[in-house]
Amino acid sequence: xxxxxxxxxxxxxxxxEELLGYYKDMLLIRRFEEKAGQLYGxxxxxxFCHLYIGQEAVVVGLEAAAKPGDKRIxxxxxxxxxxxxxxxxxxxxxELTGREGGYSKGKGGSxxxxxxxxxxxxxxxxxxxxxxxxxxxAFSDKYKGNDNVTFIYFGDGAANQGQVYETxxxxxxxxxxxxxxxxxxxxxxxxxxxxSTRSPSYWERGAAYGIEGEEVDGMDVLAVKDAxxxxxxxCRAGKGPYILEIKTYRxxxxxxxxxxxxxxxxxxxxxxxxxxxxxxxxxxxxxxxxATEDDLKAVDKEVKDIVNESAEFAKESPEPALxxxxxxxxxDEVPQETx
Amino acid sequence: xxxxxxxxxxxPTMEEGTLAKWLVKEGDTVSSGDILAEIETxxxxxxxxxxxxxxxxxxxxxxxxxGVKVNSPIAVLLEEGEDASAVEDAAPAGGGGDEAKPxxxxxxxxxxxxxxxxxxxxxxxxxxxxxxxxxEGTEMVTQTVREALRDAMSEEMRRDExxxxxxxxxxxxxxxxKITQGMLDEFGARRVIDTPITEHGFAGIGVGAAxxxxxxxxxxxxxxxxxxxxxxxxxxxxxxxxxxGGQMGAPMVFRGPNGAAxxxxxxxxxxxxxxxxxxxxLKVVMPYSASDAKGLMKTAIRDPNxxxxxxxxxxxxxxxxxxxxxxxTVPFGKARIWREGSDVTIVSWGIGMTYALEAAGKxxxxxxxxxxIDLRTLRPCDYETVLASVMKTNRCVLVEEGFPVxxxxxxxxxxxxxxxxxxxxxxxxxxxxKDVPMPYAANxxxxxxxxxxxVVEAVRSVTYK
Ligand SMILES: Cc1ncc(C[n+]2csc(CCOP(=O)(O)OP(=O)(O)O)c2C)c(N)n1
Ligand SMILES: [Mg+2]
Numbered sequence: 001x002x003x004x005x006x007x008x009x010x011x012x013x014x015x016x017e018e019l020l021g022y023y024k025d026m027l028l029i030r031r032f033e034e035k036a037g038q039l040y041g042x043x044x045x046x047x048f049c050h051l052y053i054g055q056e057a058v059v060v061g062l063e064a065a066a067k068p069g070d071k072r073i074x075x076x077x078x079x080x081x082x083x084x085x086x087x088x089x090x091x092x093x094x095e096l097t098g099r100e101g102g103y104s105k106g107k108g109g110s111x112x113x114x115x116x117x118x119x120x121x122x123x124x125x126x127x128x129x130x131x132x133x134x135x136x137x138a139f140s141d142k143y144k145g146n147d148n149v150t151f152i153y154f155g156d157g158a159a160n161q162g163q164v165y166e167t168x169x170x171x172x173x174x175x176x177x178x179x180x181x182x183x184x185x186x187x188x189x190x191x192x193x194x195x196s197t198r199s200p201s202y203w204e205r206g207a208a209y210g211i212e213g214e215e216v217d218g219m220d221v222l223a224v225k226d227a228x229x230x231x232x233x234x235c236r237a238g239k240g241p242y243i244l245e246i247k248t249y250r251x252x253x254x255x256x257x258x259x260x261x262x263x264x265x266x267x268x269x270x271x272x273x274x275x276x277x278x279x280x281x282x283x284x285x286x287x288x289x290x291a292t293e294d295d296l297k298a299v300d301k302e303v304k305d306i307v308n309e310s311a312e313f314a315k316e317s318p319e320p321a322l323x324x325x326x327x328x329x330x331x332d333e334v335p336q337e338t339x
Numbered sequence: 340x341x342x343x344x345x346x347x348x349x350x351p352t353m354e355e356g357t358l359a360k361w362l363v364k365e366g367d368t369v370s371s372g373d374i375l376a377e378i379e380t381x382x383x384x385x386x387x388x389x390x391x392x393x394x395x396x397x398x399x400x401x402x403x404x405x406g407v408k409v410n411s412p413i414a415v416l417l418e419e420g421e422d423a424s425a426v427e428d429a430a431p432a433g434g435g436g437d438e439a440k441p442x443x444x445x446x447x448x449x450x451x452x453x454x455x456x457x458x459x460x461x462x463x464x465x466x467x468x469x470x471x472x473x474x475e476g477t478e479m480v481t482q483t484v485r486e487a488l489r490d491a492m493s494e495e496m497r498r499d500e501x502x503x504x505x506x507x508x509x510x511x512x513x514x515x516x517k518i519t520q521g522m523l524d525e526f527g528a529r530r531v532i533d534t535p536i537t538e539h540g541f542a543g544i545g546v547g548a549a550x551x552x553x554x555x556x557x558x559x560x561x562x563x564x565x566x567x568x569x570x571x572x573x574x575x576x577x578x579x580x581x582x583x584g585g586q587m588g589a590p591m592v593f594r595g596p597n598g599a600a601x602x603x604x605x606x607x608x609x610x611x612x613x614x615x616x617x618x619x620x621l622k623v624v625m626p627y628s629a630s631d632a633k634g635l636m637k638t639a640i641r642d643p644n645x646x647x648x649x650x651x652x653x654x655x656x657x658x659x660x661x662x663x664x665x666x667x668t669v670p671f672g673k674a675r676i677w678r679e680g681s682d683v684t685i686v687s688w689g690i691g692m693t694y695a696l697e698a699a700g701k702x703x704x705x706x707x708x709x710x711x712i713d714l715r716t717l718r719p720c721d722y723e724t725v726l727a728s729v730m731k732t733n734r735c736v737l738v739e740e741g742f743p744v745x746x747x748x749x750x751x752x753x754x755x756x757x758x759x760x761x762x763x764x765x766x767x768x769x770x771x772x773k774d775v776p777m778p779y780a781a782n783x784x785x786x787x788x789x790x791x792x793x794v795v796e797a798v799r800s801v802t803y804k
């Protein structure tokens with residue numbers, strides 16, 4: 001077991017273009033989520049809505065390590081993953097409002113969206129259910145003999161579910177090209193990791209199954225990208241699964257209805273002020289003379305426009321036709337006769 | 340004494356097999372664990388090991404013999420000091436050995452005895468069991484279902500030290516739906532226990548704790564997540580009493596919100612009433628009002644069986660009158676008649692009552708008097724009250740939010756058909772959720788749920804009005 005722990009800061013030997021790309025992608029997620037929060041407040045989005053604000057560097061860094069054909073699957077906290085893998089913000093937002101133009105025609109909602117085209121396999125509401133599903137996707141690629149990998153995202157809370165460990169074992173004995181991405185944002189709803197485990201270094205649990213892994217600073221998109229590159233190279237080479245435990249933080253409540261009394265405002269403020277991933281890249285861009293304030297303003301505007309457009313689309317798109325109630329239940333569209 | 344080696348049963352379904360090969364010969368000494376022979380069963384070729392030590396005195400069935408019956412002698416084993424002459428004392432092949440073990444050869448097709456009737460003949464005319472749950476003149480307080488549930492659990496925890504509650508976010512967060520508000524403060528972390536997100540694990544631990552003499556209340560954040568734990572609920576909690584011949588069971592409560600909330604999509608909206616109601620060994624409670632939530636929860640905690648207590652997120656905030664009594668309980672298996680009427684019987688339970696009562700109000704405005712019955716518990720189920728009512732009104736409409744196929748309404752309709760067929764003036768109609776996973780879109784979600792209008796429509800169709 002040769003797992004290692006990365007603490008070294010990634011060197012900014014990255015191009016201005018690349019940095020600007022990360023900046024824009026992360027900003028898009030943040031602004032999109034802020035807008036979603038507003039639309040929720042206006043009653044345009046209903047049910048559960050879990051925002052990704054604070055965790056943007058995780059998906060943006062890992063998507064930078066992916067190639068076409070790679071797959072991804074995650075939980076209900078999925079908006080960021082969809083935007084990062086190139087899904088259309090309009091279609092995502094319209095799904096949030098439950099409209100015809102949404103990725104699931106309005107039938108899935110915030111927690112359940114999918115895109116075959118972008119190899120995004122959801123959007124799952126049952127904590128940790130996506131973990132074996134993701135390993136199944138990896139199995140399918142291995143079976144077909146290609147070199148695709150699957151990113152399987154799950155939370156620190158999910159990491160305690162039994163099916164995760166059943167999956168680890170099989171993924172390792174079958175050398176599945178699966179990257180287990182534990183988004184450790186330190187809380188599962190109101191339960192801090194301190195209260196849910198005495199083995200808080202989640203990636204190390206892989207050792208029990210012979211799986212390699214590492215811990216990654218999830219507030220540093222460059223470190224995430226680096227770790228992603230290592231994981232991907234390992235998996236693509238046919239060496240089996242790899243675990244990335246990405247230390248991150250969610251700024252908002254668990255969902256829109258969470259009063260978040262289990263942590264102090266100071267704790268959140270401190271993260272936002274000292275560790276914010278977007279701010280870090282912004283500073284790198286400015287101090288490294290990669291971009292001017294004006295350049296960044298232009299990006300901000302561009303992002304804002306995309307988000308506003310998606311919100312407009314999500315409001316304008318009609319509700320699904322009533323007949324949609326009865327479609328998509330069976331693949332062959334033969335509904336079961338009931339009464 | 341020489342002992343017979345018998346043809347072994349090497350699979351659960353094996354009745355006979357082929358003695359494919361002997362790996363020992365007469366005169367060989369064998370010790371326990373030595374492979375004696377290879378035997379072909381209906382599924383595979385198996386090695387057959389010696390259990391005792393001794394000398395093979397005689398081989399009774401030659402290798403290659405097919406159709407050797409399980410438990411018939413195939414060889415004779417001599418103990419130390421015995422010689423071959425002892426073999427004569429042993430039963431010869433195909434002789435008395437078979438008779439010595441008659442059970443094994445009994446043909447399986449023999450007509451089984453008829454299962455005895457479970458209860459004495461049903462009463463020919465069912466009588467309603469419904470009766471007031473508290474004495475007239477009792478002082479009432481207004482409470483939400485949420486408060487009533489918390490009070491019931493707290494009262495029982497004060498009363499019985501072996502009762503404790505565990506689940507996700509039940510303690511420090513005061514419950515994801517605030518049902519356990521304040522309970523950590525009162526009872527402490529020993530009895531109000533936060534679990535990690537590990538439903539299958541903590542459900543099993545709850546069942547084990549119940550085996551161990553405690554009275555666990557296991558909260559599922561919602562019953563959708565109990566599907567992660569359903570094996571422990573069904574295979575362990577529900578069946579152990581039976582499997583242990585009555586020695587031990589799981590006196591405990593599995594509780595949490597069940598069914599659709601609002602806009603939470605297909606994986607968070609299922610009504611599991613029919614699933615659990617189909618399991619012998621479970622009791623299934625699904626209250627509508629706050630007084631029932633309270634009285635039934637107290638009964639559930641005291642019940643010596645595993646109880647599935649199905650709450651509803653939308654009802655949590657609804658207020659009702661609750662009797663102010665020191666120890667108020669509601670028995671299982673007793674329906675409540677919310678409204679008397681002579682034109683039609685509307686039967687429902689849980690959130691379904693909302694539609695039933697609303698429909699009855701609308702119908703009354705048009706001169707149709709519906710009798711509205713709240714089953715309150717599905718297992719045990721108060722068939723008598725329903726049948727007595729149907730015999731009076733001659734019509735029945737059932738209302739629930741669950742899926743239509745194999746619904747509890749179907750079960751009740753079939754019971755009515757079997758026991759009150761001659762009284763029916765119209766087919767029994769079921770109003771259920773639609774046969775689709777719950778959609779997220781607001782307009783589709785409304786369609787997927789059962790509606791008051793559908794109930795009104797159903798009543799009109801059976802009353803021909
Ligand atoms: C099996 C199951 N149990 C409980 C829930 C309710 N629930 C939804 S999210 C959540 C917390 C999950 O925390 P974590 O895995 O850390 O992910 P995060 O929300 O932090 O992204 C819980 C308990 C659920 N959806 N599924
Ligand atoms: Mg978390």
